[in-house]
Amino acid sequence: MRPPTEVEVLIVGAGPGGSMTALRLAEAGREVLLVEKRPEIGNPVRCAEALETEVLHRVIGELDPSWIASPVYGARGLAPDGREVRYIADEPVGMVLNRRLFDRGLAARAAAAGAAVLTRVRAFAPRREGNGWRVCLRYDGESVELRCRLLLAADGVEGGLSRALGLVKPWPKAELHSCAQARVVGLEPEEKPLIDFHLGSEAAPGGYGWRFPTGGDRANVGLCVHPPEVGRGAARELLARLLERRFPEARAVELAAGSIPALKRPRRIVDDGLLVVGDAAGHSEPLSGGGIANALQGAELAARIAAEALESGDLSRRGLEAYEREWSAGVGRSLRRYAKLRRFYLSLGDRDFNDALRLLDEQLERWRAGKKGTVLSLLTAVMKGSPRLLLKARHLL
Ligand SMILES: Cc1cc2nc3c(=O)[nH]c(=O)nc-3n(C[C@H](O)[C@H](O)[C@H](O)COP(=O)(O)OP(=O)(O)OC[C@H]3O[C@@H](n4cnc5c(N)ncnc54)[C@H](O)[C@@H]3O)c2cc1C
Incomplete structure (x- = not known):
């Protein structure tokens, strides 16, 4: 479908951050266009899909059962000397999502609330025009220019759009987790599934290896490393070794690689007519690299502040800066603590x-x-x- 040439709010990127913002702004009665460059929302999955249950319920409310791949009852730590430490709770303490269905489901909820959702549409070359933005949209080999009053960059760690705006600079190597992951089958199912953390320089220098259950004999097995401590492509090689040495029974079905921001200090996430959400804003938690819950929480806050600003008509940086202030006083505070913990961990x-x-x-x-x-x-x-x-x-x- 051809994108429109004018809309009140343009949201770029249909990950959890973008779709959640679209959902809440559409519910607030705003005119929203959510664009995603990939043909399918939620595909390919570059995520190990684990998170705490509480935040998900608090931000989203009712969850679709198909979004949950597996409950998580606790964790198992594996030390370099082979020691295994387990904590198993009576009730689930977290979950592993099916991101393919979750991302798609969240975008569907945004569409049901009134947002227009378009895939295969890449936003680029944003420029300020009057009190709004003019953004180029590429679809089906053609380009159209769209005008919007408010622009929301939820374009993930690649953050091409946010970078073109000059607001977000490329991430320094030391402020990234470099990750590789395999979806595997053939593991021994657990009655009370646990998430595994493999620690130490052999498993994952400056990071950790993981096995997160995705139901039955399936799991996401992957690792993240601290890029300054390893060479290019090291994450994939280390993953092959982790699979071979620790999961010889596993058979890999899909491989993925990606990065996660691990910011030392917060960045600017607001400008005139512009808000940045989720990984594009560097909102993932720097120690573990978990970013789904924070993208959702940032989206909820950004949507509230944006709806208020659209109502008052003040979309200037001043009119929107409550987003940065409230983020910094809330989740941002814990991120600063986790940044210190990462320093300790490293x-x-x-x-x-x-x-x-x-x-x-x-x-x-x-x-x-x-x-x-x-x-x-x-x-x-x-x-x-x-x-x-x-x-x-x-x-x-
Ligand atoms: C290997 C790996 C494992 C991870 N494991 C976990 C985990 O277990 N738990 C957890 O909480 N987090 C995990 N994360 C982090 C988590 O995936 C991210 O924090 C989360 O997806 C951030 O959501 P987002 O909406 O900000 O960005 P994204 O989910 O990255 O979505 C951004 C979207 O924007 C689209 N896009 C980009 N540019 C454009 C453009 N110009 N025009 C249109 N669309 C565009 C992209 O295609 C993408 O769909 C992991 C990350 C990696 C790489």
């Missing part, structure tokens, strides 16, 4: 991971024996047990 060597998992195991043994405390008391006990860890953690205080 200072750890294999000996530290071995110590940390041994101490964690001892503390969890006390929990299992009935002496359950808070997560904070658990971590404090782990730190106190290793002077070397404590020394490395000093800048967290």
Whole structure:
């Protein structure tokens, strides 16, 4: 379908950030066009698809059961020395999504609320014109120019549009996770599925390896690494090794690679007539690289501020800056803490991971024996047990 030449709000990118913003703005009665450059929303999946259940329910409300690939009952840590530490809860503590269906479902909800959704449409060359924007849209080998009052860049880590606007600079290597992942079959199913974290320099230098269950004998097996510590293409080679050594029974079905922002400090996410959402804004959590929940929360906030600004008619940077302010005081605050934690994590060597998992195991043994405390008391006990860890953690205080 040919894109229109004028719309009130243009949202670029139909990932969780873009679709959620489109949904909320359409519900607020605004005229919204959501464009996605790929032929199919949610495909290919470049994500391990795990997240906490609570945020998803809080932001989205009712979930479609088909979006959930597997519940998660806890986690298993694997140290470089082979030690395995498990925590298993009685009830699910998280989930692994089916992003293909989730992304598609969220965009469908936005369309049902009144947003126009177009795939195979790439937005580029945005320029300010009067009080709005003129943006080129490429579809079916043709280009049209579209005028909009408000532009929302939700174009992910590639962020070509945000970069063309000069607001978001290319990510420095040190502020990225470089990832590779395989969808695999043939694993032993678990009655209470856990997510695995493989730690240490052999598994994933400056990052971690994962196995996230996706139902039955299937899982996402992947890893992220800290790019300055490895050469180009290292993530794929390390993935092949992880699969061979730790999951010899697994058979890979699909491979994917990608990056996740891991910002040291926040960036500008607002300008005249412009808001940046999700990975494009660098909103993924810097330690784990989890970005789905933050993209959804940022979208919810951006949509509220945008709806208010559209109502008042003030779409200037000043009129929109509540988005940056409220983000910074809320989720942004925890991201700053996680950025410090990443610095600490990057200072750890294999000996530290071995110590940390041994101490964690001892503390969890006390929990299992009935002496359950808070997560904070658990971590404090782990730190106190290793002077070397404590020394490395000093800048967290
Ligand atoms: C290997 C890997 C594993 C991950 N695992 C997890 C995990 O387990 N849990 C978690 O929470 N997070 C995970 N993440 C991060 C998560 O995938 C992202 O944080 C999340 O997808 C961000 O959502 P978003 O809407 O901001 O961007 P995206 O989901 O990237 O969506 C952006 C969309 O914009 C489109 N687009 C880009 N440019 C244009 C343009 N010019 N015109 C039109 N469309 C455009 C893209 O095609 C894309 O569909 C992982 C990431 C990777 C790479």
